[in-house]
Structure formats: C-alpha cells, structure tokens
Amino acid sequence: MASTLKTATHDGPLLEVRGVTLQYKTKDHLVTATYRVDFDVYNSDRFVLLGPSGCGKSTLLKAVGGYMPPVEGEIRLKGEVVRRPGPDRMMVFQEFDQLLPWRTVKENVMFPLRTGGRLSRRAAEAKAMEYIAKVNLSKFADSYPHTLSGGMKQRVAIARGMAMEPAILLMDEPFAALDALTRRKMQDELLSLWEGTRFTVLFVTHSIPEAIKIGSRILLLSPHPGQVKAEIESLPASADGATVSALEKRIHSMLFADTIEGGTE
Amino acid sequence: MTRSAIVPSGRPEILREPIASEAFGIVQKPLSTWERITNVGALRKLALLVVLAVIWEVYARQLNNPLLFPTFGSTIRAFVHGFVDGTLFAKSVTSLQVLVKGYAAGIACAAVLTMVAITTRIGTDLLELLTSMFNPLPAIALLPLSLIWFGLGEGSIIFVIIHSVLWAVALNTHSGFLSVSNTLRMVGRNYGLRGLPYVVRILIPAAFPSILTGLKIGWAFAWRTLIAAELVFGVSSGSGGLGWYIYENKNELEIPAVFAGLFTVIVIGLIVENVIFRTIEMRTVRKWGQQN
Numbered sequence: 007m008a009s010t011l012k013t014a015t016h017d018g019p020l021l022e023v024r025g026v027t028l029q030y031k032t033k034d035h036l037v038t039a040t041y042r043v044d045f046d047v048y049n050s051d052r053f054v055l056l057g058p059s060g061c062g063k064s065t066l067l068k069a070v071g072g073y074m075p076p077v078e079g080e081i082r083l084k085g086e087v088v089r090r091p092g093p094d095r096m097m098v099f100q101e102f103d104q105l106l107p108w109r110t111v112k113e114n115v116m117f118p119l120r121t122g123g124r125l126s127r128r129a130a131e132a133k134a135m136e137y138i139a140k141v142n143l144s145k146f147a148d149s150y151p152h153t154l155s156g157g158m159k160q161r162v163a164i165a166r167g168m169a170m171e172p173a174i175l176l177m178d179e180p181f182a183a184l185d186a187l188t189r190r191k192m193q194d195e196l197l198s199l200w201e202g203t204r205f206t207v208l209f210v211t212h213s214i215p216e217a218i219k220i221g222s223r224i225l226l227l228s229p230h231p232g233q234v235k236a237e238i239e240s241l242p243a244s245a246d247g248a249t250v251s252a253l254e255k256r257i258h259s260m261l262f263a264d265t266i267e268g269g270t271e
Numbered sequence: 272m273t274r275s276a277i278v279p280s281g282r283p284e285i286l287r288e289p290i291a292s293e294a295f296g297i298v299q300k301p302l303s304t305w306e307r308i309t310n311v312g313a314l315r316k317l318a319l320l321v322v323l324a325v326i327w328e329v330y331a332r333q334l335n336n337p338l339l340f341p342t343f344g345s346t347i348r349a350f351v352h353g354f355v356d357g358t359l360f361a362k363s364v365t366s367l368q369v370l371v372k373g374y375a376a377g378i379a380c381a382a383v384l385t386m387v388a389i390t391t392r393i394g395t396d397l398l399e400l401l402t403s404m405f406n407p408l409p410a411i412a413l414l415p416l417s418l419i420w421f422g423l424g425e426g427s428i429i430f431v432i433i434h435s436v437l438w439a440v441a442l443n444t445h446s447g448f449l450s451v452s453n454t455l456r457m458v459g460r461n462y463g464l465r466g467l468p469y470v471v472r473i474l475i476p477a478a479f480p481s482i483l484t485g486l487k488i489g490w491a492f493a494w495r496t497l498i499a500a501e502l503v504f505g506v507s508s509g510s511g512g513l514g515w516y517i518y519e520n521k522n523e524l525e526i527p528a529v530f531a532g533l534f535t536v537i538v539i540g541l542i543v544e545n546v547i548f549r550t551i552e553m554r555t556v557r558k559w560g561q562q563n
Contacts, residue, residue, distance in 0.1 A: 071461065092461075103452050103454050106473075107476075107560055117462065121462050121472075152560025153560070
C-alpha cells in the first residue's frame with residue numbers, strides 16, 4: 007500500500023522533464039522526435055502523454071525509461087538525473103512478447119524481484135503471488151506465457167511492473183494491441199488497481215477517450231517534432247457523458263486545429 | 272451529424288437461448304487407442320526402421336554375397352558379438368570420449384567468439400569473416416596439418432573436431448542473439464541487467480532455439496569428422512575408436528563386422544539426436560512455446 011510513499015524524502019515533483027529534445031538516427035536521416043518538452047509528474051498522478059502518431063510520445067517514454075539520452079535538457083526522477091534503464095522505472099510495453107517465454111507467470115513476476123538479490127526467494131514468491139492475485143491470474147501462476155491470451159499477458163506485465171513497486175510505472179500503449187472489449191475491461195482494472203495502491207503512472211496513448219478515462223492529467227503533444235501543446239486536467243470517473251464528450255471535442259480540436267483549418271473533413 | 276443511418280430498417284431483432292451442453296452428442300471425447308499410438312513419434316519412427324530392416328534383409332538374401340552386402344541378421348549377430356566380447360563397446364567408448372572433449376572445447380571457443388561478437392562491432396566483423404572463411408573448409412582437409420602440429424594422437428583429432436564444431440555453433444548462436452526481439456532486450460535492461468548476467472539470463476534463453484540448432488549441427492559435424500579421422504589415421508592412442516574398428520575389419524574382410532561398426536555409428540547418432548537432443552528440446556524450447 008505504501009509503495010509510492012518512498013518518495014517522501016524528495017520535495018517537489020517526482021519526475022521532472024526539462025527542455026528535453028530527443029533525436030534518433032534512421033538509416034539515412036537524423037530525426038528530431040521531440041523538441042524542448044517540459045512537464046512535471048507528481049506522486050500518484052496518472053499522467054497521460056497524448057498525441058497523434060509521430061509526436062514522439064513513445065520516444066519520450068523511452069527517454070524517461072533511460073533507453074535514450076536527451077540531446078538537450080534533462081530528465082530527473084526524485085531529483086536524480088536519469089542515465090540508464092533501471093527497475094525504479096518499470097515499463098509495460100505494447101507488445102505481447104514482453105514476458106520471458108522460458109518462465110512461468112509467477113517466475114516472470116518474480117524475476118525482477120530476485121535479480122540483484124533484492125528479495126529472498128520466499129519473499130519474492132509471496133509478493134509475486136500477491137500481485138498476480140490483484141490482476142486475477144492466480145489460477146494461471148504456473149502457466150507459460152505462450153498459453154495465455156493477449157489480455158492475460160498484458161495483465162501479467164502490469165503485475166510484474168507493480169510488484170516491483172517502482173517510483174513510476176511507464177506504460178507504452180499497453181492496451182493498443184487488444185480488442186475493444188478486452189481493452190475497456192483492462193482500463194477499468196487498471197483504474198481499480200490504482201484505487202488500491204495509488205501508484206504513479208506515466209501512460210502513453212493515441213486514443214482521446216482512453217486518455218480521459220485513464221488519466222488524471224493529460225499532456226497534449228503536437229507532431230513532427232513533438233512539442234507540448236497543452237497540459238490539462240482530466241475528468242473524474244463520475245463525470246457524465248456530455249462533459250466527457252465536450253472534453254473529447256476540446257482535445258480533438260486542440261490536437262487537430264491545424265488540419266481542420268486545411269479545409270477537408 | 273445524426274446516427275440514424277446506422278439503425279437497421281424495420282427488421283425484427285432475433286434472440287435465442289443457447290442449448291445446454293448435455294444436448295450435444297460429443298463435447299469432448301478421448302482419442303481411440305490406435306489414434307494415440309500413432310500420435311507417438313518414436314513409435315512411428317520405429318515402424319519405419321522395421322520396414323527398412325526387412326527391405327535390407329530381403330535384398331541381401333537375394334544378392335547372396337556376404338562379402339559385398341551381408342544380411343541384416345548377420346550384421347546384428349556381428350554387432351551383438353562385438354558387444355559381448357567387449358571390443359565394439361570399448362571402441363565406442365574411446366570414440367565418444369574423444370568426441371566429448373572436442374565438442375566441449377569447440378563450444379567453449381564458440382562461446383568466447385560469440386561473446387566478443389555481440390559486445391563489439393569489430394568482434395562481429397571478425398566472427399563473420401572467420402565463419403565465412405573456415406565454415407566451408409572440411410575438417411578432414413586440416414587433418415594432415417593437424418598431424419604435423421599435434422602428432423599422431425588424440426590432440427590432432429580434437430583439433431579437427433573443434434574446427435568442425437566451432438563455426439556452426441558460433442554462427443547459429445550469433446544469429447540467434449541478433450534475432451532476440453527488441454522488447455525482450457528492453458525488458459532485460461529495465462530489470463537493471465547488464466554485461467554477463469544480461470547475456471546469460473536474457474539473451475541465451477531467448478536465442479535458445481538457434482543455439483540448439485547450432486549444437487545439433489555441431490554434434491553431427493563432430494561425429495562424422497571423428498569417424499573419418501579415425502579411418503584415415505587409424506590407431507591414435509593405442510586402442511583406437513569406431514573408425515579404426517571399421518578399417519581393421521575391412522582389411523580382414525570381416526564384412527559383417529564392418530557393417531556392425533557402421534551400424535554402431537548410426538545407432539549412436541540416433542540416440543544422441545532422438546533421446547538427448549529431443550529431451551533438451553522438450554524441456555526447453557517446446558515447453559516455452561518458442562518452437563512447436
């Protein structure tokens with residue numbers, strides 16, 4: 007329960023992103039993915055990075071994950087500059103192949119808990135089972151990933167991320183490859199998990215309804231290269247349909263204002 | 272924009288109750304005994320072996336020339352005789368001992384070479400260059416040179432076995448490492464794994480299907496190189512192996528014993544492939560769903 011309270015020693019935002027410019031090389035181009043992006047994530051935020059494809063939101067998440075150094079600006083987690091990937095920023099990927107195929111569900115959740123001798127075998131097992139129960143997969147604890155459905159794999163990945171009790175959970179379109187029904191169910195489950203532990207999550211999506219539903223705060227990014235367009239509050243789950251669709255429209259017009267001016271629709 | 276266009280026009284809704292499962296004839300039924308027997312791969316292969324043995328026996332009897340082509344029966348008799356008096360068994364053990372030494376050394380060399388290849392770019396170039404140079408070179412072609420370097424004995428055979436194992440294993444392991452999905456790599460680094468633990472705990476299991484293929488090819492290369500090398504320069508360390516047994520019996524025109532020697536080579540090959548490697552496969556890549 008107290009997982010995210012580890013940050014109590016650090017004042018100010020949990021995650022600070024300051025003027026971050028990210029570039030990557032393709033075979034024959036140097037591409038600027040984001041340009042001078044700023045935002046702050048506070049404890050227990052459900053912070054959503056929202057934007058059309060090509061706005062560099064996944065690249066931004068990878069940079070926070072430590073996979074990619076910024077060319078300009080810096081990323082600080084609890085005041086420490088992010089330099090390399092680490093288990094204090096557990097990632098949940100979009101792909102179903104993120105689980106280690108040679109380990110069972112339980113072993114997959116236990117693996118990061120055990121590496122570097124963080125926990126004893128018994129403690130890791132207890133903690134793994136606790137989080138597997140949270141995502142309702144206790145029955146499948148001894149199954150291998152290839153026997154699970156896509157939604158179940160993503161739930162294992164979420165359990166694995168949460169079991170580590172990271173400072174921040176990074177989710178890169180984790181539900182994008184799921185069918186619509188499963189996706190809605192997973193969104194509800196994620197929210198109820200959040201109600202239970204109030205972990206901090208940075209969530210990437212290109213779906214406006216998903217951003218409103220999952221997020222407590224939403225960062226809108228413009229494409230080519232990604233720049234901050236707005237940072238807005240989302241709505242509580244109790245908001246009625248009309249309010250939600252008004253916000254959807256507002257976000258839509260903010261994101262696609264330029265293209266609408268172009269005339270076609 | 273109105274959504275009325277989507278509403279269907281005047282057709283009634285259809286609602287049905289699904290029938291309870293007891294009403295079906297069969298929902299799940301065990302397979303018949305015959306179906307289950309034919310599902311066992313080992314039994315199907317055994318049946319094929321029996322057919323081949325029968326064809327051999329019939330052909331050899333028609334030919335009726337034990338010097339050219341002994342019958343299956345007399346080969347088996349020579350085989351059993353060889354095992355009962357211990358010669359064939361001793362020769363097999365000698366051969367297998369040399370093989371295991373060479374195979375292990377070859378894999379160790381391949382591990383070092385691949386490790387260098389995945390950590391540095393120049394290492395990759397080195398591996399690719401060496402593999403393309405030496406992989407097509409038959410190990411037996413190195414035997415004369417090996418004899419000069421290491422003398423008449425185990426050392427020179429082990430040298431050619433290393434040569435035959437090294438490139439196949441290194442090439443397959445390296446291409447296996449390259450094909451590990453980017454997501455899995457990122458997952459491994461997310462856990463904070465780096466260096467050797469990262470290779471051992473993420474890359475090797477993830478690339479295991481390719482590594483296993485490399486090991487199988489390497490084993491087959493090593494086995495045939497060994498037998499051929501023994502044939503070429505006979506007695507190595509006093510007792511000699513299976514290749515020497517074949518050569519010796521040919522000189523004495525003990526053709527059934529020659530066939531028994533060949534038969535042993537084949538049987539050992541079958542056992543390694545279908546028992547040892549099959550078990551490893553079952554317990555790893557098949558269980559993990561990396562291979563069907």
